[in-house]
Structures are given as C-alpha cells and as structure tokens.
Amino acid sequence: MAGQNIVNICDKCTAGWKNFKLLSKSELETVNSNRYETTFKPGEVMIKQGSPASNALFMATGIAKSYIEGINGKNFILDLEKPGNIVLGPGAYVNSRHNYSVAAITSIQACFVSADILKKISRTNSAFAESLLEDYCSRAVRSHNRMVSMAQKRMSGRLADVLLYLSHDIFGRDEFEMILTRQELGEMTSMAKECVVRILKEMEDSGIISSDTSGVKILDKSKLLNLSEKG
Amino acid sequence: MAGQNIVNICDKCTAGWKNFKLLSKSELETVNSNRYETTFKPGEVMIKQGSPASNALFMATGIAKSYIEGINGKNFILDLEKPGNIVLGPGAYVNSRHNYSVAAITSIQACFVSADILKKISRTNSAFAESLLEDYCSRAVRSHNRMVSMAQKRMSGRLADVLLYLSHDIFGRDEFEMILTRQELGEMTSMAKECVVRILKEMEDSGIISSDTSGVKILDKSKLLNLSEKG
DNA sequence: TATTAGTATTGATAAATATCATTTATATTC
C-alpha cells in the first residue's frame, strides 16, 4: 500500500465519505483492502481528463479543483473538492473515461478505490447505490445553479457567487484563505483574470469585503448576497 | 386513467424508455397500473419548478424544454426532451422538489409515474438503479459540455453548438423544423434574441445554413463544426 | 377581412467584458 497510513480503515477515517456507513463489514473490508492512499502536492494532477475512469477518489484532507480542459488550453473549473467528498465523475457511467481532470490546490491526502468495486457493491447494496444517486444529483443541482449564474449574471454577481460558495460550502467561515489564484477565480466565473482583480477591488472599495492576495474576509454579507442576486 | 390510451402497456410502448426492459413483469405491472397518460398542447407547463418531485415524466411523443426560471423572470433552457426520455430531475434525490420546469414545445403525449414507485423499484432491481445512474450521468456530461460552451465560446460558436445538437441529437437530420423561437434559442445559448437573429443571418450569408422562421437546413456541416470549435 | 398579439428583423447606440502592454508585488531558488 502506497504512502503512509493516514486512514487505517475506512470506517474510522475522520474524513470518511458519509455513505461509507451504509456498507456492511465485509463490503467495507473489500473497499479497505483495495484502496491506495496517496499524497499530492499543490498543483499535481490527481485525475486526468480522458483517462480511463477506473478509480474513484476519496478526499481525506486538503482542497482540489475539478476542471474541464476546454478550448485552446483554457480550463473551466467545475467545482472544488473538499475532505469527505467522493470524486467519481459521471464518465464512469457513460463511457468509462474521466470527463474532467482533478488537481490538488493544497497538499492533499486521498485514497483511490476501484470504480469497479464500488459499482459492484452498489449492485447488491441498494442504499449505497441510492447514495451514489444522491451524490450525482447534488452535483447536478449545483451545476444548474452555476449555469444560471453564468448565463444571467454580470461579473460582479458571478464573483459574489464564488465568494459565497467558498465561505459557505468550502470553509464554513466568513474569513478564509484565498486558495485560488485570480486566474482560477476567472476559470470558475468565466471572466478574465484582470477583471477578477478589478471586481475584487470594487468590492473592497465599497466595504463588502477586505481582501489581499492570501485571504478574503466578508465584511457585509447582505451586500454580497445582494450583489449575487442583482446579477 | 386519464387521456386516451396511447401506450397500452409500458413494455410495448413504441417510445418506451430503454430502461423499462430491465423491469420484471410484476415491476412493469406496478408501473403500468400507476401511470397517468396526459396530452399537452404547445406552451403548456408539464412540470413546475419548485413543486414536489412526486412524479417522473416519460415522453411518448413530441418535444419539450427543461428550463430553469432564473433571475428577473428570465429562463435558461437546460435541455430538450424527446420521445423515449425520462424526466426525473435531480431534485428527486436532493430535496424532493423539481429544480427546473418542463414545458411542451410541440403537442405532447406523456405519462406521469410516481417517483416513489420508481425509487422503490430501484431498491430491489439493481440494474434499474444503475440505469438511473447512467441517465443522470449522461445528463451531467452534457451539462459540462454546455458550461464549457457558454464559458469559452463566443455567440456564433454557442449557436453552432445548438444547431448541431438539434440536428444530431433531436432530429437526426441535417434539415429540421425550427421548433424554438429566437427567444428560446437565446435562452439556450445565453444570448439576446436580436443577436440570435443576426448570427443566424451571418451563417446564412456565409452559406453554412439556409434558414427561415420555420426551419433550418445545414448546408456545410464542416464549416458549422469549425464555428463550434473555434468558438 | 380587419384586428390583434406575438414574433422576427434591422439599425443605432450603450454597456459589458476581453485583451494588450506595462509595472509591481510576491515567492522560490540558487
């Protein structure tokens, strides 16, 4: 088994996927004896778009980005992955290829588990299968929200959405480390990095946030929510 | 049972969802005796965003649009639904609410089936559960493609994508009836209806398509593909 | 047929956003 044992057995892993508790003892043992712990440094690619979707990825620690390698080498960041997340892209059930890449943003500890084993378990454990459905569906709902944000909001609204996402869904705090570069913020919001800089400055000038390269603090959440809603 | 019997029993329905063949005789009977056939006129709302996700919708004939009612009454069209499609939005596995609306574009014959019954069957029939996973995953892959299209392509590229989608995925022909208004084409591509008009005209002027209000014919598919790729 | 409502079209203009060039800051490495 590769790497140091950050998680001795899956059911005791502090970052265990919530749905692992749906597994029987023997199923858990199967998963446990077929997982590969790995660590990643910031920037390292964990899953490569186009490669066979043979493994799911469980995030134990750190933050990663799921992103599509699009046109002319431009990326589009679909989502951020945090501890407790399972990353088993939809390609696993479509063409057995990863349809997006995943790369480490911070240092990461993670486990790879065979997608075939998870699929097999889902065939005999219906609660587990349903939990996979719930996972895909949650991501679908979030995708839909992203699409509306992109289609119907102007830059400040889209950037407000990402700041609220970081604050609420990733860090759970109003003050957080800015783990994304301006470039990456642009790849999440469909805007040029220079525009990210300008809009952040505007938000700072109007007292909505305080911000430097390394962190953001939300000073006036209601104004930020207003920006998000008014587009 | 409401409406006239366009589909006598589900396993014989000519527009049957491909995954119905995974059901046992008794499961099929359960579905069959708990479905409600309905017809819709163009424009009628079949599923309303925000309402309880108590039913799935099976498309028997006609074309519908799945759309999110977004900001300031603006819609965003997620997808078109054609015969053979099942529409069981992801909300069914998230918060039991429909997270988007579905409305008839053409005249439509469809069946409603209880979402609870489908969920229940999926718990004992793992092949059926897996087919649901495949369905959600296919839609996820398409969502991702849409997002890249919106984020990284200019208007002509996005509109090319929609024309190719209509041609390839909905009609299966190079010449097809234009069932969407310019407004709706804009709601699929995130552009103003006036711009849709102008880009269509440009495509016509450059010999890529011929087009009038009622129909489109793709004259030069390679140029259209090129537009789609070059953004 | 006249009327009406919705849709499509067109041109002019305004607004939003991207790009380019340059400078400054920050971090990393030797």
Add this chain to the structure above:
DNA sequence: GAATATAAATGATATTTATCAATACTAATA
C-alpha cells in the same frame, strides 16, 4: 540576498454583446 519566475495590479484600448426603438412579418381570431 540576488536572480528568477510567477502572480497581481493598472491603464488604455478593442471587441463583444446587450439594449432600445422602430418596423415588418405571421398567425390566430373576431
């Protein structure tokens, strides 16, 4: 600590896209 690379910031400008206003078209209906 100097050298280098990467990211951030800034201003000027070009491009893209939306909006507005007006007109033409189409289809349904009284």
